[in-house]
Amino acid sequence: MTTNESKIDPNRLDLVEEFRQAPVGHHSPDLQALLRVLRAEPEDGKHAVYCIKPYHQWALARVWVKDGRRTIEVDWNTMFDSREAAEWEVFRRRWERFTGADLGDVGPPPRRDRTDPKVLYGRM
Numbered sequence: 001m002t003t004n005e006s007k008i009d010p011n012r013l014d015l016v017e018e019f020r021q022a023p024v025g026h027h028s029p030d031l032q033a034l035l036r037v038l039r040a041e042p043e044d045g046k047h048a049v050y051c052i053k054p055y056h057q058w059a060l061a062r063v064w065v066k067d068g069r070r071t072i073e074v075d076w077n078t079m080f081d082s083r084e085a086a087e088w089e090v091f092r093r094r095w096e097r098f099t100g101a102d103l104g105d106v107g108p109p110p111r112r113d114r115t116d117p118k119v120l121y122g123r124m
C-alpha cells in the first residue's frame with residue numbers, strides 16, 4: 001500500500017455518492033481532498049477522460065509514459081455521451097485501484113442539461 005492509498009477511507013461512500021451526483025463543479029472539502037489523492041497517482045497507466053467532440057462525446061483513455069514521453073491510449077470501445085458519465089467512470093476505476101473496492105453496482109451520474117452553464121463550464 002502506498003502513502004496515497006492509505007489516505008483513502010474505503011468506507012467513505014458518502015464521498016463516492018457526492019461525486020456521482022455532481023462529477024463536475026464544486027465539491028465539499030472532504031471530496032476535494034479525496035480527488036487530490038486520486039488525481040496525484042503516477043501518470044504511467046493513469047485513467048483519463050479523452051474528449052472526442054466537445055460537449056458531445058468522450059472516451060476512456062490511459063496515459064502512458066516511456067522515456068519521458070507521454071502517449072494517450074484511447075479506448076474506442078468505452079465511449080460516453082456526457083462528460084459526467086466519463087468522469088464517473090474514471091473515478092470508479094481510480095477508486096478501485098486505490099481501495100480495491102469495485103463500485104460497479106453504483107449507477108452512472110444523473111443526466112444534466114447540456115445547456116446549463118454550470119454543466120458546460122463546471123461552475124458559476
